[in-house]
Amino acid sequence: MLRRLAAVSLALGLALAGATRVETARRPRYGGTLRVEIGATVSSLDPAIAAANSEEAAAKVQLATLIYDHRNPDKTFAGPGAFRISAWEPGKSVTLAANDDCRGGRPFVDSIEMRMGRSARDRLLDLELNKTDFAEISPEQARRAGERSVRISTSQPDELLALVFVTGRHAAEDVRVREAMARAIDRAAIVNFILQKTGDPAGGLLPQWSSGTAFLFSAAPDILRAKELSSQITPSPRLVLGYDFGDPLERSVAERIVVNAREAGITVTSDPIQRSAPLHLDAVLERWRMESQHPRESLANFIDVLRTESIDGGEACEALPAAATPEQIYGCERGVVNGYRVVPLVWLPQVYGLSARVRDWKAPAPGEGWPLADVWLDGEAP
Amino acid sequence: MQSLAARVAASTAHATLAFDLKNMSSLSVVDASSIRDAMQAELIHRGFRIASTPSAGTEVRLTLSGGADSYVWVAEWRGRDEPQTHTAIVAVPKASDAGANGTKNSVRLESKLMWQQPDRLLDFAVLTSPDNSASTIVTLGPGRVRWYSSGAFQSEFSHGFDVGRKTPWPRDARGIIDVEGKKVLLPEMECQGDIENPTQMKCIPSKDAAQLDGLRIRVSGHNDSESALLGDRCDGRFVILASGNGDWTQPDTIQGYALTDLEGQATVSGSPIEFDGPVLALYREGKQSAARAVVHNLKTGNYEAYIVTATCSR
Numbered sequence: 075m076l077r078r079l080a081a082v083s084l085a086l087g088l089a090l091a092g093a094t095r096v097e098t099a100r101r102p103r104y105g106g107t108l109r110v111e112i113g114a115t116v117s118s119l120d121p122a123i124a125a126a127n128s129e130e131a132a133a134k135v136q137l138a139t140l141i142y143d144h145r146n147p148d149k150t151f152a153g154p155g156a157f158r159i160s161a162w163e164p165g166k167s168v169t170l171a172a173n174d175d176c177r178g179g180r181p182f183v184d185s186i187e188m189r190m191g192r193s194a195r196d197r198l199l200d201l202e203l204n205k206t207d208f209a210e211i212s213p214e215q216a217r218r219a220g221e222r223s224v225r226i227s228t229s230q231p232d233e234l235l236a237l238v239f240v241t242g243r244h245a246a247e248d249v250r251v252r253e254a255m256a257r258a259i260d261r262a263a264i265v266n267f268i269l270q271k272t273g274d275p276a277g278g279l280l281p282q283w284s285s286g287t288a289f290l291f292s293a294a295p296d297i298l299r300a301k302e303l304s305s306q307i308t309p310s311p312r313l314v315l316g317y318d319f320g321d322p323l324e325r326s327v328a329e330r331i332v333v334n335a336r337e338a339g340i341t342v343t344s345d346p347i348q349r350s351a352p353l354h355l356d357a358v359l360e361r362w363r364m365e366s367q368h369p370r371e372s373l374a375n376f377i378d379v380l381r382t383e384s385i386d387g388g389e390a391c392e393a394l395p396a397a398a399t400p401e402q403i404y405g406c407e408r409g410v411v412n413g414y415r416v417v418p419l420v421w422l423p424q425v426y427g428l429s430a431r432v433r434d435w436k437a438p439a440p441g442e443g444w445p446l447a448d449v450w451l452d453g454e455a456p
Numbered sequence: 457m458q459s460l461a462a463r464v465a466a467s468t469a470h471a472t473l474a475f476d477l478k479n480m481s482s483l484s485v486v487d488a489s490s491i492r493d494a495m496q497a498e499l500i501h502r503g504f505r506i507a508s509t510p511s512a513g514t515e516v517r518l519t520l521s522g523g524a525d526s527y528v529w530v531a532e533w534r535g536r537d538e539p540q541t542h543t544a545i546v547a548v549p550k551a552s553d554a555g556a557n558g559t560k561n562s563v564r565l566e567s568k569l570m571w572q573q574p575d576r577l578l579d580f581a582v583l584t585s586p587d588n589s590a591s592t593i594v595t596l597g598p599g600r601v602r603w604y605s606s607g608a609f610q611s612e613f614s615h616g617f618d619v620g621r622k623t624p625w626p627r628d629a630r631g632i633i634d635v636e637g638k639k640v641l642l643p644e645m646e647c648q649g650d651i652e653n654p655t656q657m658k659c660i661p662s663k664d665a666a667q668l669d670g671l672r673i674r675v676s677g678h679n680d681s682e683s684a685l686l687g688d689r690c691d692g693r694f695v696i697l698a699s700g701n702g703d704w705t706q707p708d709t710i711q712g713y714a715l716t717d718l719e720g721q722a723t724v725s726g727s728p729i730e731f732d733g734p735v736l737a738l739y740r741e742g743k744q745s746a747a748r749a750v751v752h753n754l755k756t757g758n759y760e761a762y763i764v765t766a767t768c769s770r
Contacts, residue, residue: 101628101680102627102628102704174623174624175623175624176624176627177624178624178627179598179624179625179626179627179628179629180624180626180627181627182627182628282480282521282523283523283524284523284524285523285524285528286481286521286522286523286526286527286528286530287521287523287528287530287545289480289519289521290530290532290543367524368524368525369523369524369525399545399546399547400523400526400528400545400546400547401543401544401545401546404543404545433703434703434704434705435705436704436705436754439757447627448627
């Protein structure tokens with residue numbers, strides 16, 4: 075029966091391949107070298123050696139997801155993955171070769187050549203000049219990259235940029251100061267002008283696409299209420315806001331917050347953090363990346379971050395059950411947000427630039443690594 | 457719905473409600489309208505009067521939203537003199553919304569979700585007992601064949617075996633369950649025996665790759681698509697189903713085509729049905745005018761098994 079059908083179908087194939095044939099490559103092909111550029115400089119792949127910064131830590135995780143099979147519950151990696159390291163120059167480059175014995179099947183590309191320490195500007199330029207196939211792009215550069223004909227892939231917004239007040243700092247212990255700050259910040263302006271509309275204003279700790287209840291949190295500024303609150307406090311509040319020295323986005327957002335706070339009668343000075351956070355900071359800008367698309371898991375992870383950093387505010391979530399309902403998740407979020415220890419600002423997507431020959435790339439969901447084993451290359455090598 | 461209405465009723469003193477519905481979800485206007493009617497009926501059943509003006513005693517808004525795990529329906533209500541808004545939230549499971557449509561004298565397609573799983577799915581079979589009282593789903597993954605008995609509310613694993621191979625299965629492996637031919641085909645492997653009697657199946661190496669690759673039917677403009685020639689005809693014409701042209705990162709469709717004779721040109725017939733991910737495999741289902749479709753749902757990450765039925769709309 076099957077053989078008979080096969081014969082019929084082959085005949086049909088010849089008969090139907092008409093003059094209007096449109097050749098589209100839908101099925102994957104094997105072969106080729108994928109050229110990747112990243113901003114981080116990974117000096118060691120040894121998990122025991124701590125990364126110098128969050129960028130290197132994130133890059134180490136991405137590399138680990140390519141060379142290991144899976145991640146254990148304790149977050150260690152195990153088992154041979156889709157690729158193995160064939161060349162390694164610490165801090166500069168790594169070459170990965172396809173593992174023919176990969177449990178999930180051999181990757182489509184033969185190898186990956188990854189260059190490290192490439193600046194955002196260089197990555198963008200190399201994408202434009204077709205000198206690379208895959209590179210991360212900063213969200214604030216996404217629009218400009220698109221205008222320069224770079225092929226863009228954008229994930230769901232899964233990274234929260236938040237203002238976090240340091241527990242124990244006298245200047246921020248008065249909840250009215252924190253609430254005034256939360257109400258003074260114009261999040262839409264951050265999204266529209268700094269992020270060039272790549273991102274969403276954040277009012278809650280989870281994005282709308284994950285929780286379905288983000289619309290219940292207002293992200294609109296209320297400068298009148300902010301002024302009213304700050305006017306109740308004498309002497310006038312003065313805060314020091316820290317941000318990552320190497321992050322241009324955080325610098326721009328911090329400068330914007332300084333302006334918004336001044337309108338509400340609060341004096342904020344911004345202070346770049348080069349290594350560990352200095353002791354004089356009252357608040358810091360932090361980026362929290364979701365580790366799961368599921369709202370309960372992501373929220374629990376964010377609460378763990380608060381605990382790890384000894385930041386108050388997570389008390390409302392202590393009774394969050396493993397199978398929490400949307401209403402329980404919302405209650406936890408509401409409790410944290412109403413404490414004004416954590417002030418959600420914007421949701422950022424992950425943005426990737428791709429060359430024209432990259433096929434079957436799908437922006438990873440939160441908690442997933444780059445699915446480069448599933449990517450294949452269409453057309454001739456450059 | 458009932459729980460939301462009960463929550464509203466429990467904390468509302470006014471007998472008159474102003475009701476408003478906002479649809480932020482992927483539910484259709486028709487579905488949203490049905491939900492509005494049902495919610496209003498629930499409230500009326502609890503003794504409330506629904507007024508059209510916002511000057512009513514209590515304003516109630518039902519927002520149909522959606523998250524990663526489910527639909528989320530949010531009721532917000534506030535009495536005329538109350539300072540605070542009450543909120544109640546319920547999760548509503550997402551059902552498959554792959555729908556049906558069709559026009560006169562055309563191929564009308566309907567899809568029915570039969571199975572879904574997080575692991576890769578290459579093909580599936582639905583075995584029905586002679587009296588149609590019970591059914592079994594057979595799933596084929598890379599190196600895995602599993603049997604599940606369908607119960608009233610859920611399916612239970614009943615049998616399974618792994619197909620060994622010296623090298624790992626290809627990342628783009630294909631596979632076919634051929635119930636009539638009494639065999640399961642995988643790359644370089646073939647398992648023979650009665651599919652309904654799994655304990656007697658035996659797997660041996662096979663070099664006949666054409667059995668997997670040669671089954672494709674090509675439609676002009678869809679040369680790399682998944683496709684299947686169905687058994688029945690529509691208005692005397694052959695019926696072919698074919699997937700779209702996108703790659704495996706995009707939602708996909710299955711479109712019906714009609715063909716007067718095997719030497720002619722296939723033409724589009726009827727409306728396509730849409731899926732939330734690529735159609736990875738499409739095989740004719742037995743002698744019927746139906747096909748088996750395996751879809752990778754990009755929203756849920758699950759691999760889904762559909763029976764797509766084509767009827768001739770007259």
